[in-house]
Amino acid sequence: MxxxxxxxxxxxxxxxxxxxxxxxxxxxxxxxxxxxxxxxxxxxxxxxxxxxxxxxxxxxxxxxxxxxxxxxxxxxxxxxxxxxxxxxxxxxxxxxxxxxxxxxxxxxxxxxxxxxxxxxxxxxxxxxxxxxxxxxxxxxxxxxxxxxxxxxxxxxxxxxxxxxxxxxxxxxxxxxLRKPLMPELPIKFNQDQQKYATLPNTPVLPTNLITELHASLQKKRGIILAGPNQRTTSNTAMLEWAKKSGWPILADPLSQLRGLPSLNVITCYDSLLKTKSDKLTELIPEVIIRTGQTFVAASLALFLKESHATIYSLDEGNKLNDYTKTATFSLDISSESFFNQLPPVSVHGEWLHKWSTLEKTYTSINKIDPTSTLNELDVVRVISATKNKERNLFVSNSMPIRDVDSVFQPSTFLRVFCNRGANGIDGVVSTALGISTKATDSLLLIGDLAFFHDMNGLMMAKKYHLKIKIIVINNNGGGIFSFLPQAGSPGFEDVFGTPLDIDIEQVARLYHAQYSLVTTVTNLKEHLSTPAHTLEIIEVRTNRKNNVDLRQELVDRFARQIAKEL
CATH class of the missing domain: 3.40.50.970 (Thiamin diphosphate (ThDP)-binding fold, Pyr/PP domains)
Known part of the structure; x- marks a missing residue:
């Protein structure tokens, strides 16, 4: 041959x-x-x-x-x-x-x-x-x-x-491969080539373990901590179990739970924990069930350690992926299988009511100020108000995902993505564009440094006529570093702030994108009211220091409201 x-x-x-x-x-x-x-x-x-x-x-x-x-x-x-x-x-x-x-x-x-x-x-x-x-x-x-x-x-x-x-x-x-590298064209594919099949393997909990677990959870102050999860279908059993058991679900923005019509879904936890309110002593759980991957909010790590709760980690694949090192028990099972097999437990008094009341209080203050200049938190709030259930939101690392974690309370369900494995800002544009090839409506929220880091990725949008709206938060540098201890140190602006003075409009022109500079809430709402019909780049210019003040002001306002109402 x-x-x-x-x-x-x-x-x-x-x-x-x-x-x-x-x-x-x-x-x-x-x-x-x-x-x-x-x-x-x-x-x-x-x-x-x-x-x-x-x-x-x-x-x-x-x-x-x-x-x-x-x-x-x-x-x-x-x-x-x-x-x-x-x-x-x-x-x-x-x-x-x-x-x-x-x-x-x-x-x-x-x-x-x-x-x-x-x-x-x-x-x-x-x-x-x-x-x-x-x-x-x-x-x-x-x-x-x-x-x-x-x-x-x-x-x-x-x-x-x-x-x-x-x-x-x-x-x-x-x-x-050795040369020559040219195959014979067209290539013929053998229709009789052997196929190797596998059967799905669904773990089954032993009856005695189910009995022990059920007894240990009865009438306890329990919380489900739902981390990032790309499989939306796996949440149905969890929601049903939580509803019948009266357990709150602290829902990470990547859990695919926010926006679902459920009183059990709690989103205010990050700001709540930062208030240091006296009311937190009433919210200390006895039992926690963890699902999904590593959560966005760093405040939850300290919460887990200080709760002294019994923590069951649903760790499919038994990877022991728990950087907090707080899991009491690790179960090699998916969330879907676990909650389908475990019967609901008895409701513990007003436990869920306490959490849902705080959620309502937070929602009442997590509002857009129509008189203020468009800021980074308001951008997330506008996205939250979208009515398009088909929208896929990709969020960049650094400040965008943290802002989403804090104030993202969508009126309807939105599928949310982020590269939260290695948490890098490299490849964000390209990843979002990849998602857009399989979606009818895509939106990317990204900062100016991450945008610059992967500008080459925009070529794929130009080449394949991909449809996506990209909101670039342009605070001229690395906004997240303003929240860290080195903020204000000599040389901070050169080695951490790193202003690049990027002309976003020129970048848009290079890749044949539609460009808009948005300065008001009303204008941003107009831009997001319809699905993308081409590559659209929406620039929002902000001030890095203002975002630090905005977030602290939100926490302080929440603390005052808790003291006033509860």
């Missing part, structure tokens, strides 16, 4: 195996060594078997794929050439690993005889992403050997299953 025939069959095995497992989307960062995969994927896209995106910036490409996978909860294939191209995937792989997003990372490589001998564009790509990859497989060179072909088919299908099995994560496939 000719070499290019062997190559063609090998590429066919890999991609057809992924199609058999359900692959629907791929992102390519072009390069020479990945030629056969690029041509084969282009063919599959023409045949409408997959959706294909091409991004010349590897870092942007990986985050773009991450966004698609976040939205769909299905593995997305990302492909690059050899050398430093793969290194640019690293930040997105880290984010996928910690936030449990399914990615299939296919790096092409020099053959063995060209590695570790200083050949051009060659790095040691064995286990290249280290512990950040959920698993790693070195694929064999294309061979006519049937055992090798069977192994290749098995491994690529297994990699897809590993990537999407809970907890999901990135799986790295490294594929060495």
């Amino acid at each position: 000719k070499q290019n025939e062997t190559l063609t069959k090998h590429i066919s095995l890999i991609l057809n195996g992924l199609l058999l497992q359900g692959l629907t989307t791929a992102v390519i960062a072009p390069g020479s060594r990945s030629t056969p995969f690029a041509l084969a994927l282009a063919q599959l896209a023409r045949e409408q078997k997959i959706q294909l995106f091409v991004d010349v910036d590897e870092r942007s490409a990986a985050f773009f794929a991450l966004g698609i996978a976040k939205k769909t909860n299905k593995p997305v294939l990302i492909v690059c050439t050899s050398g430093t191209a793969a290194a640019n995937f690293y930040p997105a792989v880290c984010e996928a690993a910690i936030s449990h997003v399914p990615l299939l990372v296919l790096t092409t490589d020099r053959p063995p005889e060209l590695t570790k001998v200083a050949a051009p564009q060659a790095l040691d790509q064995d286990h290249f992403f280290g512990n950040q990859a959920k698993d790693f497989f070195e694929l064999p060179l294309p061979e006519i050997n049937q055992d090798s072909q069977d192994y290749t088919n098995y491994v690529v299908q297994k990699s897809f299953q590993i990537a999407q099995s809970n907890p999901a994560g990135p799986v790295h496939l490294n594929q060495p």
